[in-house]
Amino acid sequence: MPPRSTPTARQQRLGHELRKLREQSGMSAQQAAALLGVDRTRIPHIEAGRFGISPERVRTLAFNYGCPDAGLIDLLAAMTQERERGWWEQHRGLLPPALLDIAELEFHASALDTAVTTHIPGLLQTEEHARAVFDTAAPPLPGPDLEARLALRLRRQEVLDGARPVRYEAVIHEAALRMQFGGPAVARAQLEHILDRSERENVEVRVIPFSAGGFPGAGQSFTYVSAPVAQLDTVQLDSSHGSILLDTDLQLRRYRGLLERLRGLALPQPASRDLIRALALEL
Incomplete structure (x- = not known):
């Protein structure tokens, strides 16, 4: 699937929050990519909102980043929904x-x-x-x-x-x-x-x-x-x-x-x- 040319603000925010969690954990983009079994270039695209990510993969990253906030993780997972759902x-x-x-x-x-x-x-x-x-x-x-x-x-x-x-x-x-x-x-x-x-x-x-x-x-x-x-x-x-x-x-x-x-x-x-x-x- 090609990257999004114009990610929405919500998609960009999801990526931004995932990047914050990764950086706080001290993990590199290459290490995060290995957790998901994807090419290392995929993580920067996800963190910029250009590529989507599944709720399950959001939870995988958040767990390995050591995020203790279950409410935040649930909301980030919910933010993965595609734009077609909005009026x-x-x-x-x-x-x-x-x-x-x-x-x-x-x-x-x-x-x-x-x-x-x-x-x-x-x-x-x-x-x-x-x-x-x-x-x-x-x-x-x-x-x-x-x-x-x-x-x-x-x-x-x-x-x-x-x-x-x-x-x-x-x-x-x-x-x-x-x-x-x-x-x-x-x-x-x-x-x-x-x-x-x-x-x-x-x-x-x-x-x-x-x-x-x-x-x-x-x-x-x-x-x-x-x-x-x-x-x-x-x-x-x-x-x-x-x-x-x-x-x-x-x-x-x-x-x-x-x-x-x-x-x-x-x-x-x-x-x-x-x-x-x-x-x-x-x-």
Whole structure:
């Protein structure tokens, strides 16, 4: 089987974690290949996500690497499943792979914590608001591309209310709530939608008001994607050049700390809902 030309972020992460375990054990790639009975060049390809690996072989490597974390091993074994099982694969070839990686991350998450300052989180956007946002793209998006992005964004929202609703907390700056994409009527409906969503047990929305003043990370939007095992957590950053995924221990600690600081600046949920309701009444 030829190597994958474009491994997904999840496939790359599996390989990255296997490489970490191997390096921590002090074992060489050649020694790991001997454990599996494969050519020594196979291990670098596996660790780069270019070649798949079976659950049984993941367990074999983890055992010989001396990994003591059974939960981590189970999750790594589960990550070997092929990409065809995800609903987002129907969009492959139509949209940038990074957008599909976000959908896959959210689908497998145990919790999602997002912090935004200038826009409404995608998981809380109405169809009309999302369409208005995509309409502002520069250069303008072709019609089919816009519709494909819109369909993906709306389908992603199923993680909040599907068969396995994920715990979701959004910290939103007041500036984002005052942006009137699509005009006052669309903006009002968007604020009312956020209020409706925030009534769900698994969803919490908190607002950083203008009165909070300056704060760390202002202007930056990110989502902390929690996995069932903390070692597999990921931070997804929004940027003008697309999505960026971070997963080193140092980066994860940094963004966990940043989240805590932002939560400390945000209003409690009842007061946040009151502010959102007041902003909707102004429109």
